[in-house]
Amino acid sequence: DPEGLLARQAARESSARSYARHLPVVPVRAEGMLVHGADGRTYLDCLSGAGSLALGHNHPVVVEAVRKVLDAGAPMHVLDLATPIKDEFTETLLGLLPGELARDARMHFCGPSGADAVEAAIKLARIATGRSGLVAFTGAYHGMTAAALAATGNVSARTPARVPDAGVTRLPFPQDYRCPYGIGGIAGERIAVEHVRRLFDDPGSGMTPPAAVIVEPVQGEGGVIPAPDGWLRSLSALAAAYDMPMIADEVQTGLGRTGELWGVDHAGVVPDMMVLSKAIGGGLPLAVIVYRAKYDVWQEGAHTGTFRGHQLAMAAGTATMRFVAEHSLAEQSRKLGDKLRSEFEEAMAELPAIGDVRGRGLMIGLDLVDAGSAADVLGARPAAPGLARRVRAEALRRGLIVELGGRHGAVLRLLPPLTMTELEAEQVRDLVLDSIAAASA
Ligand code: PMP
Numbered sequence: 001d002p003e004g005l006l007a008r009q010a011a012r013e014s015s016a017r018s019y020a021r022h023l024p025v026v027p028v029r030a031e032g033m034l035v036h037g038a039d040g041r042t043y044l045d046c047l048s049g050a051g052s053l054a055l056g057h058n059h060p061v062v063v064e065a066v067r068k069v070l071d072a073g074a075p076m077h078v079l080d081l082a083t084p085i086k087d088e089f090t091e092t093l094l095g096l097l098p099g100e101l102a103r104d105a106r107m108h109f110c111g112p113s114g115a116d117a118v119e120a121a122i123k124l125a126r127i128a129t130g131r132s133g134l135v136a137f138t139g140a141y142h143g144m145t146a147a148a149l150a151a152t153g154n155v156s157a158r159t160p161a162r163v164p165d166a167g168v169t170r171l172p173f174p175q176d177y178r179c180p181y182g183i184g185g186i187a188g189e190r191i192a193v194e195h196v197r198r199l200f201d202d203p204g205s206g207m208t209p210p211a212a213v214i215v216e217p218v219q220g221e222g223g224v225i226p227a228p229d230g231w232l233r234s235l236s237a238l239a240a241a242y243d244m245p246m247i248a249d250e251v252q253t254g255l256g257r258t259g260e261l262w263g264v265d266h267a268g269v270v271p272d273m274m275v276l277s278k279a280i281g282g283g284l285p286l287a288v289i290v291y292r293a294k295y296d297v298w299q300e301g302a303h304t305g306t307f308r309g310h311q312l313a314m315a316a317g318t319a320t321m322r323f324v325a326e327h328s329l330a331e332q333s334r335k336l337g338d339k340l341r342s343e344f345e346e347a348m349a350e351l352p353a354i355g356d357v358r359g360r361g362l363m364i365g366l367d368l369v370d371a372g373s374a375a376d377v378l379g380a381r382p383a384a385p386g387l388a389r390r391v392r393a394e395a396l397r398r399g400l401i402v403e404l405g406g407r408h409g410a411v412l413r414l415l416p417p418l419t420m421t422e423l424e425a426e427q428v429r430d431l432v433l434d435s436i437a438a439a440s441a
Contacts, residue, residue: 002026002038019047022392023401030057033417033424035401044427046402046414051220051252051363054279054320054329056417062282065319066312077310080109089314092321093280097290098262099270106296109309112285114251114277115143118214120303121273121289122147125212125245127302128295133210135196135244137173139222139407142214142249151214153222154407169210171196175225189231193238200242209242212273217263220252223406224358224365224413229267236269245272245295251287252363255279256324256418259334259361266360279324282316329418333361336425340364340414343429351433353440355381364414365405366432371440383408390439400431412436 006024013020026038033056035043048056055062069076074085090107097105108124110117126132136142136151143149149158150165153173158165174189199207213235219225239246248271253263257279260266264274272295277287285307324330337359344357344366355369368388369381388410395402405413416428 005038019403022389022403023047023396025396025401032056032059033420041399043396043399043401044416044424044431046400046416046428048415048417049283050278050403051257051415052278052281053283054255054257054418055282055323056419057283059320059323059419061319061323062316065282065315066284069312069315074311076312077307079306080308083311085311085314085318086309089309089318092318093276093288094290096261096321096325097274098265101270101274101290101292104293105290106293107288107290108298108303110287110289110303111305112277112281112287112307112310112313113143113145114249114275114287115145115148116305117251117275117277117287117289118142118148118151118247118249119145121247121249121275121291122151122212122214123303124289124291124295124298125247125273128245128297129211129243131209131211133167133169133208135169135171135210135213137171137215137219139173139175139219139225140214140216140249141219141221142216143251167210169196169207173219173222173225174228174231175219175223187230189228190234193231193234197238197241209244212245212247213239214247214249216249217253217266218258218360218363220363220413220415221405223367223411224363226258226358226360227267232264232267232269236267236271239272245291247271247273247275249275251275251277252415255321256330256333257361257363257415258359259330259337261324261330263360280317280321281313282318282320284310284313284316286310286313286317324418330361333418336420336422337361337364340425340429344432347433351436351440353384353387353436355383359414362414362416362418362420366412366414366436367406368410368412368436383410385410387439388412391435394435394439395431398431398435400428400435402432 027035028038029036035045110120138153140153142151149163171192199205248264254276273291348354352371356367358365368384370384373382375381385408388404405411
């Protein structure tokens with residue numbers, strides 16, 4: 001009885017549960033992009049475990065890898081002891097890292113959430129530099145634990161929890177400019193970076209370089225906003241000039257999601273530290289940080305935790321990483337994503353509720369706006385969160401699972417598996433456009 005189960009969990013579970021409120025589905029079986037509900041219906045899944053299922057649900061190579069560990073009677077969890085399974089995971093991941101990191105990186109296994117890995121990266125940067133400040137960005141999402149939340153841009157998540165964020169310098173993420181002009185020959189999007197450089201250089205400013213700068217190559221929860229390549233490069237140059245490690249939070253963008261293996265690859269930037277989770281565990285809980293060897297300055301036991309590098313997750317992750325690399329799924333993600341985005345852009349003429357189409361690869365966001373309101377000076381119309389919620393409900397009725405994000409909760413976010421077929425992509429496109437048309441009618 002799916003209705004009874006939904007009601008029981010709503011009564012028993014924490015009031016903080018979120019997805020379940022808006023997606024009243026009781027998944028009982030799944031394969032690839034398809035989720036079968038206890039109600040007998042089948043759904044196309046564009047949420048993919050919040051982007052953690054790069055190969056979709058129960059991909060044969062992942063199932064086989066997990067089964068192999070179990071059948072071999074390998075230990076299920078051994079803390080951070082050395083094992084052949086960990087060795088394979090480490091070698092596979094380090095071999096796929098960008099630029100110098102591929103030759104020179106160290107890896108630290110973190111608690112299984114992305115948030116814990118963010119904590120670890122910030123902590124390591126503080127230990128390594130002896131400084132405590134942090135530069136983070138408006139609209140950023142880094143997780144729900146203390147330091148990660150302090151770096152997160154969303155005030156409504158931070159304020160009630162009284163999370164201390166003194167020491168976090170929050171700079172505007174380029175989307176906040178939409179400024180095509182620039183000052184003194186500096187492009188609009190780079191002005192904030194240049195501003196910080198001048199503050200660091202001005203002894204009277206009192207501003208000194210912080211311990212680190214943390215950035216998402218494409219903001220996900222913040223509304224699917226790609227960092228402009230030139231901006232990311234100037235940020236990286238600033239970080240290098242002031243010996244301030246650049247932490248790329250690739251929890252969501254990593255492993256082919258954006259149409260390159262890593263989100264930073266679009267700009268050709270090699271960060272000092274990368275935070276990885278979601279896809280690299282093949283759908284099982286796993287998170288790591290990787291960083292240049294010169295930052296390996298932990299004291300023994302400095303960032304411990306019980307569940308670090310779980311054997312089943314490492315085996316699933318190795319199988320996933322190999323499959324992504326061997327089947328060029330980053331490229332496939334780019335091709336399918338480019339096609340979908342251009343089709344959504346074409347539909348904007350018919351559907352004025354789509355205010356903007358953004359993303360990279362199969363990380364796609366559609367701004368839903370109030371088509372009846374006047375545009376501001378930069379051409380943007382007001383966000384329409386109510387409409388976005390109706391679109392999500394219409395989509396579910398039609399058999400499509402999608403979530404929302406963005407500053408106003410008005411960005412429809414698509415995170416399908418990288419293994420999505422062209423036919424499935426066409427179905428997603430039609431379902432999304434039909435849902436927007438129905439909800440805005
Ligand atoms: N960083 C980014 C960029 C994320 O998208 C997320 C999760 N959406 C996190 C960190 C936090 O990861 P977790 O939910 O596993 O703690």
